[in-house]
Amino acid sequence: MSRVLVVEDEAHLAQGLRFNLEAEGYAAEVVGDGEAATDRLLGKKENFDVVVLDIMLPGKDGFSVVSELRAARNYVPVLMLTARGRPEDVLKGFASGADDYLAKPFDLSILLARLQGLLRRSQWIRGAASPEANETRVDGGGVGDFGTFSFGGKTIDFGVLELRSGESTIHLTLMESELLRHLVRNDGKIVSRKQILDEVWGLKEDTDTRAIDNFVVRLRRYIEDDPGNPRHLLTVRGVGYRFLAKPERG
Ligand code: CA
Numbered sequence: 001m002s003r004v005l006v007v008e009d010e011a012h013l014a015q016g017l018r019f020n021l022e023a024e025g026y027a028a029e030v031v032g033d034g035e036a037a038t039d040r041l042l043g044k045k046e047n048f049d050v051v052v053l054d055i056m057l058p059g060k061d062g063f064s065v066v067s068e069l070r071a072a073r074n075y076v077p078v079l080m081l082t083a084r085g086r087p088e089d090v091l092k093g094f095a096s097g098a099d100d101y102l103a104k105p106f107d108l109s110i111l112l113a114r115l116q117g118l119l120r121r122s123q124w125i126r127g128a129a130s131p132e133a134n135e136t137r138v139d140g141g142g143v144g145d146f147g148t149f150s151f152g153g154k155t156i157d158f159g160v161l162e163l164r165s166g167e168s169t170i171h172l173t174l175m176e177s178e179l180l181r182h183l184v185r186n187d188g189k190i191v192s193r194k195q196i197l198d199e200v201w202g203l204k205e206d207t208d209t210r211a212i213d214n215f216v217v218r219l220r221r222y223i224e225d226d227p228g229n230p231r232h233l234l235t236v237r238g239v240g241y242r243f244l245a246k247p248e249r250g
Contacts, residue, residue, distance in 0.1 A: 002049040002119055006030045007037040007065065008081070009057050017052065020108055026115075034060030038068050041076065050118050052111070053098070054081045055089055063096045070097035070173070075161065077118040077174050081106070087210060094214045099175040100201060101211075117202050121174055149184050151245035152232060154223060156180055163222050170222050175200070179215050180223075183233065183243035192240040216241060 004026045008014040014030045021028035029048075031037050034057045041048065055062035066078050077099045082089040084103040093101050100114055149156045154165040161177045163170045172180065182200045183191065193209035216235075220227040231247040 001025065001027050003047065004028045004115065005037065005040060005048040005051045007032075007034065007051065007057065007062070008054045009033060010054075017111075020112075024112055033058050034062065034065045037065050041069060041074060042072050048076055049122065050115055051076055051078045052081065052115070053078050055093065056083065062098075063092055066093070066096040066098050073171065075171060075173055077122050079111075079114055079118060090211050091214045094211055095218070097173055099173055113202070118174065121178060149245075151184075152223070152225075152247075156184070172222070176215065176219060176222075179212075180219060183219075183241065184245070187243055187245050190236050190239055190242045194240075196240065 004021050006014055006017050006021070006028055008017065008030065009032045011032070014032065018028040018030050029040075031040055037051070037053070037057075038060070041051070053062045053065060057065075062080055066080070069076065069078070078097070080089075080093040080098040080101040082093060082101050082103050084105070090101050099118060102111055102114060147157075147159065149158070154163060156163050156172075156177075158177055158181055161172045161174065163172055163180075178200050179196065182196060193212045196212050197203045197209060216233060217227075220230050220233050223232055224230045232244055234242045234244065236242050
């Protein structure tokens with residue numbers, strides 16, 4: 001049974017969420033503020049599988065909560081609840097380390113689908129990282145589903161969500177890793193923002209695609225020697241992005 005922590009100060013909404021999550025077979029727990037959320041997630045080393053995190057909370061807000069989690073190397077998948085019509089919240093949420101977002105008011109079935117998406121990905125990744133899993137390790141430039149991918153002196157380990165470069169190791173969030181995996185799979189090809197939203201986030205509706213750009217800025221900081229002058233993760237003006245494992249010289 002998957003464990004969900006709901007961080008929401010509107011008691012009515014929080015209880016409704018818990019009721020519906022439990023009806024769907026989740027074990028759900030509710031806390032009403034950011035302080036309680038970080039206590040619950042960091043203090044006692046509780047193992048939640050996914051967090052539904054409201055942004056507007058009394059005291060510590062949702063952005064601070066997710067930043068604190070990531071700073072403490074807690075990479076539990078986080079779905080943020082943002083106020084509709086505030087794209088800056090979405091960008092800030094992703095910058096803080098959230099994995100996905102949903103604008104309030106939302107449809108319960110969409111929330112459940114998003115949670116399932118996050119859980120499926122994290123279970124898949126965890127399964128791939130376990131020693132008994134039948135791993136396809138593809139090193140040296142190939143594209144492995146579960147294994148590692150090396151390019152430009154860096155190695156992405158999708159199994160443990162890590163990017164290694166020389167002595168340094170960067171931990172990727174679930175969605176950073178998923179976006180990177182999608183780009184690597186399409187090595188050399190142009191991928192549109194809409195395609196990314198659809199195939200990485202499973203979002204069909206018209207979502208603000210600037211959220212993708214924000215992820216790309218972060219990925220460039222990880223994978224490019226000079227993030228301001230990218231060689232691997234290129235912008236294709238008006239279309240989307242193109243990943244090149246082996247950039248052409250010149
Ligand atoms: Ca709130």
